[in-house]
Amino acid sequence: MNTRPGQNATFPGQFFDGKSAMAQKVVVRLSTNVIVMSHADGEIGSWTYKDLLAPEPVAPNKPTRLTHATAPYARLVVDAPEFAIGIVERAPQLSRRADRKRTFKVVAACFAAALIVVGALYAFLTIAPRQAAFMMPDEWRTNLGNQVLTAVAGSSPHCTAEKGAAAINQLRQRLSHADAGIQSVPQIFVYDLPVKNAFALPGGHIVVSGKLVREATGPDALAGVLAHEMGHVARRDSETQLIRYLGISIVETLLFGGGSYLSETIGGTAGYLTLLRYSRDAERRADDHAIALLRDAGIDPAGLISFFRQIQEDKGGSEESSATEETFASILSTHPGLDERIEVLEALEPWETTPTLTAQQWQALITICSQAAQ
Amino acid sequence: MSADQVSGGAVDGEVPVKIQYLPKPGLGALVIKNLFLNILTLFIYSFWAKTEVRKHIWSCVQVMDEPLEYTGRGLELFLGFIIVVFVIMLPLSALQTYVALASEDLAVSYLANTVSALIILFLVGVGTYRARRYRLSRTLWRGIRGTLTGSSWRYGAQSFIMLILLPLSLFWTMPWMNVSLTSRMTREMTFGSRPFSFSGGSGPLYKPFAIFWFGTTVFALPFLALVIYGLVFAAGSALLGDFGTDNSDATNGTLVEIIGAAGPILTIALAVPLFLFLRAFYTAAELNYLAACTSYENLRFRLQASAWSLVGLMIVNTLILLLSLGIAAPFVQQRLVRYLCDRLTVDGSLNVADILQAQGEADKIGEGIAEVFDIDAF
Ligand SMILES: [Zn+2]
Numbered sequence: 001m002n003t004r005p006g007q008n009a010t011f012p013g014q015f016f017d018g019k020s021a022m023a024q025k026v027v028v029r030l031s032t033n034v035i036v037m038s039h040a041d042g043e044i045g046s047w048t049y050k051d052l053l054a055p056e057p058v059a060p061n062k063p064t065r066l067t068h069a070t071a072p073y074a075r076l077v078v079d080a081p082e083f084a085i086g087i088v089e090r091a092p093q094l095s096r097r098a099d100r101k102r103t104f105k106v107v108a109a110c111f112a113a114a115l116i117v118v119g120a121l122y123a124f125l126t127i128a129p130r131q132a133a134f135m136m137p138d139e140w141r142t143n144l145g146n147q148v149l150t151a152v153a154g155s156s157p158h159c160t161a162e163k164g165a166a167a168i169n170q171l172r173q174r175l176s177h178a179d180a181g182i183q184s185v186p187q188i189f190v191y192d193l194p195v196k197n198a199f200a201l202p203g204g205h206i207v208v209s210g211k212l213v214r215e216a217t218g219p220d221a222l223a224g225v226l227a228h229e230m231g232h233v234a235r236r237d238s239e240t241q242l243i244r245y246l247g248i249s250i251v252e253t254l255l256f257g258g259g260s261y262l263s264e265t266i267g268g269t270a271g272y273l274t275l276l277r278y279s280r281d282a283e284r285r286a287d288d289h290a291i292a293l294l295r296d297a298g299i300d301p302a303g304l305i306s307f308f309r310q311i312q313e314d315k316g317g318s319e320e321s322s323a324t325e326e327t328f329a330s331i332l333s334t335h336p337g338l339d340e341r342i343e344v345l346e347a348l349e350p351w352e353t354t355p356t357l358t359a360q361q362w363q364a365l366i367t368i369c370s371q372a373a374q
Numbered sequence: 375m376s377a378d379q380v381s382g383g384a385v386d387g388e389v390p391v392k393i394q395y396l397p398k399p400g401l402g403a404l405v406i407k408n409l410f411l412n413i414l415t416l417f418i419y420s421f422w423a424k425t426e427v428r429k430h431i432w433s434c435v436q437v438m439d440e441p442l443e444y445t446g447r448g449l450e451l452f453l454g455f456i457i458v459v460f461v462i463m464l465p466l467s468a469l470q471t472y473v474a475l476a477s478e479d480l481a482v483s484y485l486a487n488t489v490s491a492l493i494i495l496f497l498v499g500v501g502t503y504r505a506r507r508y509r510l511s512r513t514l515w516r517g518i519r520g521t522l523t524g525s526s527w528r529y530g531a532q533s534f535i536m537l538i539l540l541p542l543s544l545f546w547t548m549p550w551m552n553v554s555l556t557s558r559m560t561r562e563m564t565f566g567s568r569p570f571s572f573s574g575g576s577g578p579l580y581k582p583f584a585i586f587w588f589g590t591t592v593f594a595l596p597f598l599a600l601v602i603y604g605l606v607f608a609a610g611s612a613l614l615g616d617f618g619t620d621n622s623d624a625t626n627g628t629l630v631e632i633i634g635a636a637g638p639i640l641t642i643a644l645a646v647p648l649f650l651f652l653r654a655f656y657t658a659a660e661l662n663y664l665a666a667c668t669s670y671e672n673l674r675f676r677l678q679a680s681a682w683s684l685v686g687l688m689i690v691n692t693l694i695l696l697l698s699l700g701i702a703a704p705f706v707q708q709r710l711v712r713y714l715c716d717r718l719t720v721d722g723s724l725n726v727a728d729i730l731q732a733q734g735e736a737d738k739i740g741e742g743i744a745e746v747f748d749i750d751a752f
Pocket of ligand 1: 228232278283286
């Protein structure tokens with residue numbers, strides 16, 4: 001059986017000097033601090049135990065292969081279990097255990113690196129996009145906005161009936177006057193989209209669907225929706241979201257090479273609208289912004305409340321709607337916590353209000369798409 | 375045995391060379407360990423995992439009863455990856471992003487994307503060459519390593535041009551491309567101080583290639599046409615169903631549906647195996663020819679790959695990958711290496727004393743580009 005070799009035990013082995021491919025038969029002796037290799041012509045070299053290296057961990061059940069820090073290409077092969085046992089005793093760095101320790105260190109370092117990567121990605125995808133959204137040149141924002149507008153509303157009719165446009169212009173002026181921090185008065189585009197929706201475009205403009213206008217309970221509701229979207233504009237939520245998406249796709253490309261799954265999924269109306277889904281927090285802030293605007297403009301927040309209730313109902317009765325509509329209904333409904341948002345609006349101290357639009361103006365506004373439809 | 379049996383300790387003069395694959399236990403355990411550690415470290419460990427797998431597979435290849443040794447390190451692969459990400463991928467992504475944001479013209483965007491796709495196509499060749507160079511420099515036999523002495527940029531340029539020509543020539547440049555690229559790489563390859571050589575043009579490969587090309591075109595295309603026909607009619611019948619114009623036409627509808635359903639099944643049942651077999655037929659011919667053109671010192675190589683065995687290898691490997699969700703990929707690598715070793719015969723004899731250590735520095739970092747684009751299985 002395997003026995004421990006004593007001092008100066010010798011073993012037959014094969015030696016490759018790392019200079020030529022020739023094999024040399026040698027006798028290996030385990031000396032005090034070194035292993036000594038010799039053949040018939042005499043000693044050919046000695047290796048210190050502490051600088052011995054093993055390409056794979058030494059074990060008694062397989063030939064021992066060794067090399068030395070001073071001769072990284074030289075190889076010594078000894079096929080004797082006793083040698084394996086003896087050499088591991090003298091050079092513990094060759095053992096399986098030492099190998100496992102080295103692996104553990106690598107894994108620990110990889111684990112730490114993984115934590116750093118996760119942290120950096122978190123910062124890159126949460127904090128950095130908003131910073132970038134405010135640093136972005138206006139030209140880029142406009143370009144982005146045009147791209148989104150083309151993707152979302154490209155083939156839908158643009159509603160520009162004159163009187164309706166005048167009415168919506170009055171609404172936007174009134175809200176913009178109330179907005180102290182406004183940088184530029186947003187343009188409001190009405191498109192006859194097949195969905196009931198409104199969204200802020202990068203670059204600071206707002207798109208409202210004809211369906212939303214038609215089905216709104218009144219001018220106050222529409223004003224509430226616009227004020228909410230102006231909140232998204234003020235905080236550049238849509239720019240932030242798109243930059244975040246770009247960041248995700250860059251990370252994805254870096255990690256998995258080309259052929260991004262996300263960029264294939266996202267695209268077209270549904271894709272962009274999914275992208276423009278904001279967090280609960282962003283919605284709450286947009287609501288706060290809307291409340292401030294409505295108050296300063298003297299518009300009744302009950303309109304916004306009725307709009308939220310309408311979405312809730314749409315969501316409840318979505319069984320009959322088509323698949324697309326359902327998607328959008330659920331997107332709107334994830335404008336999160338509608339109950340909570342309604343509660344906030346209902347808890348407001350009432351303020352003095354003046355009518356938002358005249359009945360004729362409202363009538364003109366809800367038929368703003370009729371010209372486009374002709 | 376005692377030392378006095380051999381004078382001066384030196385053994386082997388002019389000797390025949392035998393290459394064998396002797397599998398060792400432990401690959402399964404290694405795969406499971408690597409999977410666990412990869413998940414734990416969000417796959418950052420994968421570079422070290424890959425290194426361990428290579429060490430295992432290399433050590434199963436015995437040349438004249440002495441195993442190959444893989445001396446690469448996980449850290450080298452990791453650094454190679456990081457450098458490519460920051461030097462190539464990040465700037466390319468940044469460029470694309472910048473163009474997408476800053477240009478109003480979609481055409482400019484497309485141009486930027488095309489340019490980066492071309493750059494990547496060029497880098498694939500460069501990466502392939504560098505990966506081979508790295509692996510050769512990390513492969514030892516009897517303490518001697520291999521090298522690749524040429525320029526990866528030149529190889530990349532050649533492969534780039536040939537890859538562009540490939541679709542333009544309806545793939546007829548494929549044998550020429552493969553032989554030229556292999557020839558260049560082989561002639562620039564050394565083991566130790568001695569070079570490999572490669573002699574032969576692509577001419578002899580055109581007969582098997584013609585069989586492959588015409589076989590695919592003549593037999594596979596009709597099946598493809600049938601599928602398209604089937605799909606079109608299936609779509610047509612679905613439209614009929616929606617508008618419900620004519621219910622009495624049910625038999626016709628059923629027939630159309632049968633063709634619609636049968637088309638894809640027929641293709642899978644006939645065209646795909648046919649194509650796989652024809653491709654294996656050509657690949658076997660090409661591999662055997664490339665081996666026959668290669669020599670090292672007085673050694674000639676004879677590979678006996680066959681279409682059927684390649685098809686079998688491919689099917690089992692695909693099943694292994696699919697059923698294990700890619701986790702068992704090392705077994706696929708092992709099977710490939712084993713297939714080549716089992717079917718490779720080396721004729722002639724070698725004077726090992728003539729082979730001295732390779733000169734020059736070995737690469738300091740690993741395969742980067744190949745790693746990023748996942749160029750090959752090893
Ligand atoms: Zn919102």
